[in-house]
Amino acid sequence: MSATPFRAGEAKLHVRARLTPRGGRDAIDGVELLSDGTAALAARVRAAPQDGEANAALRALLAKAAGVARSSVTQTAGATSRIKTFEIDGDPAALEARLRAAAGAA
Template sequence: MTDPWRTSTTGLSIALRVTPRGGRDGIDGIEQLSDGRSVLKVRVRAIADGGEANRAVLALLAKSLGVPKASVSLLSGATSRLKQIAVEGDPARLCEALRQLAEAKSKA
């Protein structure tokens, strides 16, 4: 399975599948979609109304990756479960942090 993120010179872009009203805020590992793409599974307590879930996802990723909230932005998928998120920062450090978060969940 491939990683659901791509690096760039300024950071990385992450493919997500978001579950709003998921009971808790958390990262649930990596999943392969039926079309073969890999996504990072994320759940948030917020409802998908007025962008609340999107804001919760951005805050969760910023906290989990140890970057300021201003470094995380929504690229696409504002009204979809499938989203593309951009994270600014050191690509190598961000990739390692994501890998550790995803592995911790897949072993649990």
């Protein structure tokens, strides 16, 4: 069980996120504990969950919050699920610090 939505890899950070599409705004709302005891970054986007629009909006939101280019963010799991996993290329410690700050969980 993981109490953090972040896992460091070699020159990348793995991020678990729970997405709310049609959330009224694009924002990272914090870190939430899921029913299985794992943690996920709670995020909402304005985009609808059709044709991959919500996933693309979340990818852009994570890139902006992490301070990296969109091309540095890759979705690795959860294309049709609310719980998604992304890899962000870069220094894991710096990326985690930026995402925690964006989530208000510094």
